[in-house]
Amino acid sequence: MVVFVSGYINDLSAVNDNIILRVRVLRSWTQVIFNKPHVKNLEMILMDENNTKMQATCRMANVNQFKHKLVEGAAIKLERYSLGEIQPKYRMVNNALRLSFLRNTLCEPCTDFTGSMYGFDFRGYKSITDLQMEEDGQFVFPKEITELVGKRLAFKVSIDEYNQKKMLPVFTVLRLSADVDILSALTSSVTPMKEGEATSSKCVGISALDLESQTDETVTPTNVLKSTATSPPVKTSSGKRPSDDGPSTKCSKTKRQIVDIKMEKNP
Numbered sequence: 001m002v003v004f005v006s007g008y009i010n011d012l013s014a015v016n017d018n019i020i021l022r023v024r025v026l027r028s029w030t031q032v033i034f035n036k037p038h039v040k041n042l043e044m045i046l047m048d049e050n051n052t053k054m055q056a057t058c059r060m061a062n063v064n065q066f067k068h069k070l071v072e073g074a075a076i077k078l079e080r081y082s083l084g085e086i087q088p089k090y091r092m093v094n095n096a097l098r099l100s101f102l103r104n105t106l107c108e109p110c111t112d113f114t115g116s117m118y119g120f121d122f123r124g125y126k127s128i129t130d131l132q133m134e135e136d137g138q139f140v141f142p143k144e145i146t147e148l149v150g151k152r153l154a155f156k157v158s159i160d161e162y163n164q165k166k167m168l169p170v171f172t173v174l175r176l177s178a179d180v181d182i183l184s185a186l187t188s189s190v191t192p193m194k195e196g197e198a199t200s201s202k203c204v205g206i207s208a209l210d211l212e213s214q215t216d217e218t219v220t221p222t223n224v225l226k227s228t229a230t231s232p233p234v235k236t237s238s239g240k241r242p243s244d245d246g247p248s249t250k251c252s253k254t255k256r257q258i259v260d261i262k263m264e265k266n267p
Contacts, residue, residue, distance in 0.1 A: 004020050006019070007020065008052060009053070010050070012099075013097075021079075021081075023076060024047050024074070024076075024116075025073065026072065027072060029044075030042060042067060044056040053095060055095070058101040076109060083099060084097070151178060154186055157173055
C-alpha cells in the first residue's frame with residue numbers, strides 16, 4: 001500500500017510521486033497540440049510554499065473534471081498524479097519535471113496555503129543584465145539576442161501561407177540591416193506626413209533593388225544615393241509629361257516599389 005506524505009516540489013522525482021503537494025495555480029491556459037488542432041490540453045504553472053515552480057498538464061479527456069478547481073490563484077492539494085521529464089526546449093520554468101493529472105488524481109482546495117500569491121522573485125536590475133550563467137529561476141538570453149537590444153534594425157521576413165491565413169505575428173527573419181539610409185527610407189514610408197511637408201529633402205530614395213543589395217549576406221554596398229525618384233520625368237513624344245496624359249500604371253507601380261521590401265512567399 002502506497003503511503004502518502006506531505007512534501008514540496010523539490011522532493012519529487014520520476015520515481016517519488018507519493019508526495020501530497022500544496023501548491024498554487026499561478027498560470028493556466030488551453031494549449032492546442034501541434035498537428036492536432038482538435039486536441040486542447042490545460043497547461044499550468046504551479047508553485048509551492050517555498051516559491052518553487054513546476055509545469056503541469058491536464059489532458060483534454062480530464063479537463064472537464066478539474067478545470068473548475070484549476071483557476072489562476074487557487075491553492076490546492078494534490079495526490080495520485082504522474083510525473084515525467086520535459087525536454088529543455090519546452091520548459092517554461094527551471095524544472096525538468098512536469099506533473100500530469102490522472103483520472104483518479106485527488107485535487108482539493110487548500111485553505112491554509114501560506115505561499116506567495118503571485119510568485120514574483122524580485123532581483124536587482126544589474127543582477128539580471130549582468131547574468132552570465134543560468135541560475136535557478138533565471139534564464140540567460142543568447143548573446144546574439146542581447147546584442148540587438150537598443151539598436152534600430154530593418155528586418156526582411158518571410159510570410160508564408162499559414163501566417164496569412166492565421167494572421168500570426170511570428171515570422172522567419174531572412175536578413176537584417178542597420179544601414180542608415182534604409183532605416184530612414186522605411187521610417188518615412190510608415191510615418192504620417194504633416195501637411196505641407198516636403199519629402200524630397202528629407203530622405204534618399206531607395207529602390208527595392210537597393211534594399212535587396214544592402215540586406216544580402218555579403219552586405220555589398222550599392223550606390224543608394226542615386227534616386228530616380230528625384231529626377232524630373234522625361235517628356236513623351238507628344239511633348240507632355242506622363243502625369244499630364246493621365247495616371248501611368250507602370251510609373252505608379254515603380255513608386256510603390258521604391259521603399260518596399262520584397263516579401264518572399266514560401267512554396
